[in-house]
Amino acid sequence: MKILLTRKQTKAGNYISEIKEADEYTIVHEPIASIDLMERASRAFVSIFIRHFPVSYKKILVLCGVGDNGGDGLAIARMLYALGYDLEIYIINHSTKQSANFKKNLERLQNKIHPVEISEIDEIPDFNKNDLIIDAMLGAGLSRPLEGLIESTVEKLNESEAEIVAVDIPTGLFADSLNGDKDIILKADYTITFQTPKLAFVLPQNGDFVGNWEVVSIGLHEEFIGKLESRYFYTDSQIAEAFIKPRSKFANKGHFGHALMMAGSYGMIGAAVLSTRACLRSGVGKITVYAPECGYAILQTAIPEAMCLTDANKAFLETLPKLDNYQAIGIGCGIGTAPKTAGLIEEVLKQVKVPIVIDADALNIIASDKKLLALLPKGAVLTPHPKEFQRLIGKKWENDYEKLALLEDFAVSHQCIVCLKGAFTAVALPDGTIHFNSTGNAGMAKGGSGDVLTGMILALLAQGYKPEEAALLGVYEHGLAGDRAAQLKGTTAMIASDIIESIRF
Ligand SMILES: NC(=O)C1=CN([C@@H]2O[C@H](COP(=O)(O)OP(=O)(O)OC[C@H]3O[C@@H](n4cnc5c(N)ncnc54)[C@H](OP(=O)(O)O)[C@@H]3O)[C@@H](O)[C@H]2O)[C@@H](O)CC1
């Protein structure tokens, strides 16, 4: 799914809102009146809301601004009232310019509910933990940091223990550009957003404001959205599953490639076990794991399905094996950073002729020597976590928007694929697009989860998936397996081996 922007710079240097454009195009070409589109959006919000919050749950306070986000709030309040919800409406008079749709929805209340108008700071009500707040103050139209009445309302909400559900975007959060350090932004527990995820929602720095979020379709014109030139995407099930190649009835193991996994060192043979097992669970025909000698008995016992080749060195990898017989290579999990291992990495980068996935200490070794960076093969898949990526680029970022710019820059200038891991792992492609992953959970924030990902991507590369596809699909399926593992074990208890056991293609 595309991530539409509220603030996109055109080639001429002006700013446009893709969301507004899609909105206006839909109004003209469906055609549908603007007020009816708002009605549809509000109904879509309500359909999700009632699944989470039953009628008798809590007293609801609907806080409305006077733009279209406020118009949504009024329509949502009318719909919930008709369903029997106990609610009050507050209108925060932050501006004298009420939008046309806001006015129309005010009329549609027909004196059934009487909104309370808030025009002064001392009129802001007290909020407490038994209140459920629907935040319809400001959404995509935020044009500057909060100030005055609306800022005070948000401050008071943030200090309260009230539960908060935001309509479209939490008030005060810019949808796709940087907020200032001192900006006051509403801390929502839940956000139901229209049509497309917002870029701000997938960035760690905004996690406290957006809470859990969900996208609801409001039927904006798909053909128009399809034509928009986007830089940011969200890998959902539809996109990921389209990559999966079915296995032919008459297939034999030769059709699915022979992978080489170079992994492990003394004390870190577990990383080799995890990555190799994950590779096997992801459809590879054959795998050979290349490990230092200390790993031999462990690997042969733990993974009878894998072949094992050992380096003469007992404790770490030192000598390059023959690379000729493999369709793809994985390198890095648990290999350590011994100087002799660094020599091996250099040789791999010079000699490799097949797709490669590079992880962990292999990335740290590359980061420590700029001449290795220059040897990165085009189309290589790199899987750094944020610290490893910082080492690769040799600098820290000030904020997540700068991080995205650096990520894009790295993938374009090295013509490689970078999977920057974390919640909503960002996969940057050589064409400069960034694809955020939709699966995964905090139970995966544990040692070994990354090794599983490397094994999965290696399996896909060996089977002939293009590096872009292997990265996007591997990251998606890894997160999905993590979600299944969390269902079985819970996020606290689950471990990397559970992710492997939950891989299901
Ligand atoms: N296509 C879609 O997705 C659809 C979107 N829909 C809905 O429309 C919403 C967008 O509505 P919108 O454009 O009217 O903007 P909105 O968020 O109400 O804010 C505008 C108001 O805020 C004001 N204002 C701005 N900054 C401020 C500040 N710092 N402090 C104080 N005031 C500030 C600004 O005032 P001004 O700048 O003129 O002074 C103006 O009055 C969107 O989020 C969704 O809910 C659906 O109904 C239908 C389909």
Ligand SMILES: Nc1ncnc2c1ncn2[C@@H]1O[C@H](COP(=O)(O)OP(=O)(O)O)[C@@H](O)[C@H]1O
């Ligand atoms: N909060 C989270 N939500 C979703 N996925 C996560 C979260 N934290 C970590 N992960 C995933 O778990 C994996 C952790 O990888 P990594 O940091 O390399 O761990 P390790 O090196 O210990 O194996 C990554 O794929 C990452 O995307």
Ligand SMILES: [K+]
């Ligand atoms: K809002």
